């Protein structure tokens with residue numbers, strides 16, 4: 653199977669989950685992340701805002717704010733093929749749909765932050781292998797963004813078990829994640 657066919661197959665499987673299944677599986681994933689010492693120790697946390705049956709991140713966003721940590725969310729700058737990390741003060745009040753309908757900070761709430769200031773990044777994806785290799789949506793946005801983070805930044809990918817596969821066609825520019833967290837397990841990928 654090709655990389656493109658694999659991406660399509662996994663996205664179809666994920667879209668076949670009911671809203672109840674997505675919520676039921678997302679809860680234990682967010683709970684596991686919130687209990688990690690890497691989360692407790694982080695003061696600036698970047699979280700993707702889920703869309704189209706991605707693992708839901710709302711509970712984690714709320715925890716970041718409740719803990720008084722700095723919350724960062726991405727803005728997709730399509731013309732520059734870049735993710736712009738922005739500090740978010742009010743959730744969900746300061747958000748509006750942006751590229752592809754993904755929620756992002758409204759124009760008057762854009763407060764860019766240097767990638768090097770982010771301690772922990774919650775990374776979305778289509779599929780992963782147990783080494784932390786990641787198959788994205790095909791835009792390479794996170795691959796380019798993760799390169800800009802500091803040497804101690806930690807990358808955690810929430811995923812449903814159906815997104816964990818033996819092989820995801822990693823390339824040289826792909827940036828692996830340190831941890832995978834599913835509804836069943838927490839995997840330290842050794843990266």
Ligand SMILES: Nc1ncnc2c1ncn2[C@@H]1O[C@H](COP(=O)(O)OP(=O)(O)O)[C@@H](O)[C@H]1O
Pocket residue numbers: 786787788789790791792793794795796799823825826
């Ligand atoms: N660090 C990078 N520098 C330049 N181009 C990149 C970089 N990372 C990814 N790309 C480009 O982005 C495109 C999509 O990358 P790919 O890994 O297939 O997507 P995704 O990670 O979204 O699944 C590819 O053409 C790739 O060459």
Ligand SMILES: [Mg+2]
Pocket residue numbers: 786787788792795825826827
């Ligand atoms: Mg990639």
